[in-house]
Amino acid sequence: MFQRTCKTAWVCSHQIRSRAQAIKIQTMERPNLKKYIHSSNSSGAPTSSSENQEAGCEKKSHQGPSDFEPRPVLHTRASAYRMGSVNSRRDSSQFIFRLHKYYPMAPKVLVVGSGGVGSIAALALTLNGKSETTLVVRSDYDKVIKNGYTVHSVTYGDLENWRPKHVSRSVEEAARDFGPFDYVVVTTKNIPDGSMTCEDIIRPAVSPSTTIVLIQNGIGIEKPMFEQFPGSVVLSGISMIGSSNRNCVIENSHKDHILLSPFNNPSISKDIAQDKLKEFASIYQNDDRSINEIDLEEDSRRSRWAKLVYNCVMNTTCAMTGLDVNRCQINDANRALFEPAMNEVMAIAKSDGVELGEGPKQKFLHIGDGLFYSPSMLIDVQKGQLMELEIILGNPLRIARENGVETPVLSVLYQLLKMKQFKLRESMGLVKVDESLYKGKDSYEYPGIFAASNKKAE
Numbered sequence: 033m034f035q036r037t038c039k040t041a042w043v044c045s046h047q048i049r050s051r052a053q054a055i056k057i058q059t060m061e062r063p064n065l066k067k068y069i070h071s072s073n074s075s076g077a078p079t080s081s082s083e084n085q086e087a088g089c090e091k092k093s094h095q096g097p098s099d100f101e102p103r104p105v106l107h108t109r110a111s112a113y114r115m116g117s118v119n120s121r122r123d124s125s126q127f128i129f130r131l132h133k134y135y136p137m138a139p140k141v142l143v144v145g146s147g148g149v150g151s152i153a154a155l156a157l158t159l160n161g162k163s164e165t166t167l168v169v170r171s172d173y174d175k176v177i178k179n180g181y182t183v184h185s186v187t188y189g190d191l192e193n194w195r196p197k198h199v200s201r202s203v204e205e206a207a208r209d210f211g212p213f214d215y216v217v218v219t220t221k222n223i224p225d226g227s228m229t230c231e232d233i234i235r236p237a238v239s240p241s242t243t244i245v246l247i248q249n250g251i252g253i254e255k256p257m258f259e260q261f262p263g264s265v266v267l268s269g270i271s272m273i274g275s276s277n278r279n280c281v282i283e284n285s286h287k288d289h290i291l292l293s294p295f296n297n298p299s300i301s302k303d304i305a306q307d308k309l310k311e312f313a314s315i316y317q318n319d320d321r322s323i324n325e326i327d328l329e330e331d332s333r334r335s336r337w338a339k340l341v342y343n344c345v346m347n348t349t350c351a352m353t354g355l356d357v358n359r360c361q362i363n364d365a366n367r368a369l370f371e372p373a374m375n376e377v378m379a380i381a382k383s384d385g386v387e388l389g390e391g392p393k394q395k396f397l398h399i400g401d402g403l404f405y406s407p408s409m410l411i412d413v414q415k416g417q418l419m420e421l422e423i424i425l426g427n428p429l430r431i432a433r434e435n436g437v438e439t440p441v442l443s444v445l446y447q448l449l450k451m452k453q454f455k456l457r458e459s460m461g462l463v464k465v466d467e468s469l470y471k472g473k474d475s476y477e478y479p480g481i482f483a484a485s486n487k488k489a490e
Contacts, residue, residue: 139163139315142206142237143196145219146172148275149247151181151282153217153316154196155188156324162315166198166210173201175280185284187323207237215312217245217269221412222253222423225453227462231260238264243308247271247290249343250423251336251431254295265308266295268332270339290316293329337381338388342396343409343424345373348445351409351419352452358404366397373441380428383435413452418460421446421453 139162143154146169154167169176180193200206207213216234224230230246230253238244240263246253247269257266274286292313294305313326329335346357349369353360360369374393381388409419425446432439457463469481 139214140210141165141215141217142213143167143217143219144203144234146277147219148277148282149271149273150219151277152273152275152284152288153219153247155183156288156316158196159188160315160318165196166200166206167196168200168203168206170201172280173199179280181280181282183282187287188284203234204236211237212239213237213242215243215245217247219247221420222248222250223418223420224422225457226418229256231256243267243312245269245312249420250427251340252427253423258297262299265300265305266297267309267312268293268295270335288324290326291329291335292326293332295332333384334386337386338392340424340428341374341377341388341392344377344428344442345370346396347407347409348425348449350407351413352445352448356404356406356410357400358402369441370397376439376442377428380432380437380439383437384431416456418456419449419453421449425449
């Protein structure tokens, strides 16, 4: 068995152009280490199988880098599988790199969604070195392959030309080239009334043994997954990170912190779900909890409802008005709108078996004092993008109706935003209005006419 430790290994350079460069090995249990150090090509693009064979790596019968013999990979909190230069915010002098190895049995993880949350998730998984990570990058694929990402992270450090081990244009391509996957981590926006649902997006990569990790907003997001993938464990991830990805520049201002728990799937044993929960936490969580942190919870509902106290109210109001949070508060939104709407969210949560208390409300009323920041739904509106309206506000209101909870404020917000979303969907060609169908009809009949005509169009 390949020995897991080397006696001395270090790197003394700020500019790391390949893993074979600038690594000093004094003694090691297994000889001929050079055979296992896999260098990137000059462009930094993923190396092909033929290039691997030329480098002296004997490829086995199955496709994919994990099927090579175990090989060491440079790894630290401020490094990755491939990078250009590294500049740690903590250490301005040397960098001490630990030597890690990828093993053929390492779990394969696919990250779907390369925004601020997804890119940092791929970074965390890569740095921890306990899994083989693939990131799906759609619109920025060519940029990432050529130049990688620039990362400015409060805990992971500053990186240039970074990318994970594998990058794919689509889920289909990732499944074909690097699957099957043990975990599919979904960080995309969840928009069931968009062009494609999350379950349809990830379908090519999900096998009966795949665990699905939903690092997304909202409530009730697990139900479509249970229906479409009844044999899969589905985990809930609530990200507390502050991170954005603009033009392949990742700004990460708060520590990577995830609240992780299993969704209660009646067709899956709780013991199996707990095993998958602990395994995913182990491959994501760095040994140093100051770098990233995963907190395990028994039930996701409390954390999800607590976050909805903010998202159902402030996120939606800002999207509707076009104002940032503090400008809403200048207009007395705390008393006139935010507090009454938050009380409604808390009442719905209570009807769902979750008692929140006053803590979340007071926290979110003051969390952005003086910051004049724009929530995510407002940014979506400004960019002309669809909002996560249904999973943030629509699903809670459906629970309210089922449980007989009155929601006058939230219901008005939802109806107004639904019309705003309708305008976007129509402009994108997702829905069509044939005006001739409505002539001579009672306007109360319009919803039924629209539903019938668009169902036929589908």
